[in-house]
Amino acid sequence: MNGIPLEQSTQTQSMAVSHHSEMALQLSEVSKSFSNGQGGTSVHVLDQISLDVKKGEFVSIIGPSGSGKSTLFHLIGGLIKPDQGTISIHDQIVTGETGHVSYMPQQPALFPWRTIQDNVILAQELTGRSKKELRSEAASWLEKAGLKGYENAYPHMLSGGMQQRAAFVRAMMSPHELMLLDEPFSALDALTRSEMQRWLLAQWEEYRRSVLFVTHSIEEALLLSDSIYVLSHRPARVIERVQVPFPRPRREELTRSTEFVELKHHLSSLLKQEQGQG
Ligand SMILES: Nc1ncnc2c1ncn2[C@@H]1O[C@H](COP(=O)(O)OP(=O)(O)O)[C@@H](O)[C@H]1O
Numbered sequence: 001m002n003g004i005p006l007e008q009s010t011q012t013q014s015m016a017v018s019h020h021s022e023m024a025l026q027l028s029e030v031s032k033s034f035s036n037g038q039g040g041t042s043v044h045v046l047d048q049i050s051l052d053v054k055k056g057e058f059v060s061i062i063g064p065s066g067s068g069k070s071t072l073f074h075l076i077g078g079l080i081k082p083d084q085g086t087i088s089i090h091d092q093i094v095t096g097e098t099g100h101v102s103y104m105p106q107q108p109a110l111f112p113w114r115t116i117q118d119n120v121i122l123a124q125e126l127t128g129r130s131k132k133e134l135r136s137e138a139a140s141w142l143e144k145a146g147l148k149g150y151e152n153a154y155p156h157m158l159s160g161g162m163q164q165r166a167a168f169v170r171a172m173m174s175p176h177e178l179m180l181l182d183e184p185f186s187a188l189d190a191l192t193r194s195e196m197q198r199w200l201l202a203q204w205e206e207y208r209r210s211v212l213f214v215t216h217s218i219e220e221a222l223l224l225s226d227s228i229y230v231l232s233h234r235p236a237r238v239i240e241r242v243q244v245p246f247p248r249p250r251r252e253e254l255t256r257s258t259e260f261v262e263l264k265h266h267l268s269s270l271l272k273q274e275q276g277q278g
């Protein structure tokens with residue numbers, strides 16, 4: 001589920017990444033329908049979606065609720081197969097295959113019987129690195145995530161925001177370069193959410209992973225992303241790809257600039273048109 005590598009060592013993984021081209025993810029005309037299983041009607045969810053994430057790029061997807069954003073992630077993660085189209089990760093066609101991405105689902109999925117520390121090292125444990133080394137790496141990540149002192153706590157002892165940060169640290173510690181983040185902040189209160197946005201922005205600007213990020217918040221997408229795909233109402237098509245021109249490092253003041261506000265209006269009018277058809 002979380003892209004746990006079964007056979008690859010960390011070393012072959014990082015070699016594979018560094019010797020490949022500049023493309024982290026490429027979707028080419030991916031379509032998906034679901035049938036209701038009774039041989040009756042089928043729901044056409046995704047309609048010929050093409051999109052790409054360059055290596056080290058932060059790309060967001062916004063679209064009406066129910067337009068198929070999570071379905072898109074299930075396809076990229078190989079949990080389900082597309083009806084048509086291909087999915088490539090680091091220039092390798094991986095359509096229908098699991099184990100190529102670091103995936104943080106919409107609900108934080110920490111194992112209740114594992115400590116926070118042992119939850120976040122999960123994906124790395126199978127790569128053969130020593131547990132001692134992993135735990136010390138985890139400790140430094142957990143400290144950055146404001147979870148120092150909770151290494152040996154169990155998930156139920158943490159607030160929702162803290163659990164989300166732990167799940168995020170787990171995704172950051174995954175050996176897979178490409179991260180899929182599905183509305184990671186949607187369950188958080190506004191204050192925690194904006195703290196987490198700033199935190200993610202700083203982490204990403206320092207570590208530059210390839211990220212595909214789903215969000216409901218246009219402002220969040222504009223603050224974090226290099227580019228944004230806007231999806232239509234179901235069946236989802238890409239209606240626009242917006243390049244986000246703001247230099248980095250970015251600060252919250254950016255959200256009050258004229259150019260930011262104009263782009264925000266542009267995106268929200270696109271989304272309103274789509275939601276109107278819902
Ligand atoms: N396994 C499935 N079987 C049938 N329908 C599904 C399945 N997964 C998702 N859907 C349907 O696909 C549509 C898109 O869902 P989803 O991808 O969760 O949207 P979003 O994440 O954009 O809100 C919804 O109508 C949902 O009911």
Ligand SMILES: [Mg+2]
Pocket residue numbers: 069070071106182
């Ligand atoms: Mg969703």
